[in-house]
Amino acid sequence: MPVLNERDYLEHAVRSVLEQDIDGPAELVLALGPSSDGTTELARRLADDDPRIILVDNPAAHIPVGLNAAIRASRHPTIIRVDAHSELSPGYARRALETLRRTGAANVGGIMRADGRTPFQSAVARLYNSPVGLGGGAYHGSEHEGEAESAYLGVMRRDVIEQVGLFDETIRRGEDWELNLRIRQAGHLVWFDPALSVTYWPRESWSRLARQFRATGAWRGELVRRFGRRNGLRFFAPPVLVLVSATALLVGILQLIGVLRGVATVIASVIYLPLLAYALLVIGVGLMSPGGVRRRLWTMAVLPTMHLSWGLGFIGGALRGARDTVDASRLGSRNTPLP
Structure with missing residues (x-):
């Protein structure tokens, strides 16, 4: 242990x-x-x-x-x-x-x-x-x-x-x-x-969870660098979500400043569809969660935190290696005591 x-x-x-x-x-x-x-x-x-x-x-x-x-x-x-x-x-x-x-x-x-x-x-x-x-x-x-x-x-x-x-x-x-x-x-x-x-x-807090998943994603990216497609396809879903989100943000900025207009902006808006589907998934999972309102709201916050933190870590690990990345959520402890 x-x-x-x-x-x-x-x-x-x-x-x-x-x-x-x-x-x-x-x-x-x-x-x-x-x-x-x-x-x-x-x-x-x-x-x-x-x-x-x-x-x-x-x-x-x-x-x-x-x-x-x-x-x-x-x-x-x-x-x-x-x-x-x-x-x-x-x-x-x-x-x-x-x-x-x-x-x-x-x-x-x-x-x-x-x-x-x-x-x-x-x-x-x-x-x-x-x-x-x-x-x-x-x-x-x-x-x-x-x-x-x-x-x-x-x-x-x-x-x-x-x-x-x-x-x-x-x-x-x-x-x-x-x-x-x-x-x-x-x-x-x-x-x-x-x-x-x-x-x-x-983990007992949002920040600890985010740090844990970022570190885990970074090391999965490292494992992809080392072992390639021996890693299952499911490991690539969170980084795809991050890339789609970043692309949608860029498209939104270009639309706001008028760089994309007319047909171009209509075509570019297709990038919002997978994010809309993902948002509906998050909301649906949250609403179907057992328990009170607080637990359902936390579910809606936790799900994208897990995916996006893991995906960001994965991209960094795949591009430059995990290097000395550690799970910083383990470096301090203010845990919730168990009975």
Whole structure:
């Protein structure tokens, strides 16, 4: 479990891991980044109370670096990746181990079931769980078990991930997808089991969400630079939305200052049609959202935030590379406490 500024979530995440019922020994390795909110002190207290918790340092604070440090410090033949911003469902580990044995897969994952406690976080969670929001991956809500492109978090055979070289530490986001690509290229199976469920708590504010999605989009653009069309077509929808929006803005300016007139302005106005359709989609998704008015309004704000932030990041990452882009939403913590 890589950990950075997760004071309000860490204890719940750790408890969900340690309460897993499996046959045989287990340990939990926390890779501690340089937190500024008391997370490290909390992690040390938890480790003092339970000998199954092992602590390793991750001074760079990068997720794949922390994951590799934790894997190297671990002792057992199966690696279960967990996240400090999530909670494993009861029976998760036992079911995952059974699925590994049953299918012969190298990596098994399940559903990322986002949840929220405030109107904003609940709106984000609903869109995480919707193909309209985050879209496409089986782990966002598919009910069909089978071979998969990638796995959320993942329950992995140690010998296989060591064979392919662990996580690529030059990739700051999308490291799971890239590792699973190498696993599949090596002839191994990645498997999706919808009976596996992990609760994920999204970012708690609009600004944090925007920063998170911009960083994720930038690294997907980097992955497109590196791996081209091995990336699914769904990853190209947000940058297309950004380009259409920018083109419509330019057309609008040219119409206002009189550069486009007559037939030219009529033809150019066609660019507004996809944006109109998108606006109707956003409004429709918002109106159909369960809950009160605040949650519906947040849904209408969150959906374009996710798409446009991701798309802007993607374009930058595809054109010049992600470089040192990090998820700045993780660098400070004023989280909403859980009960």
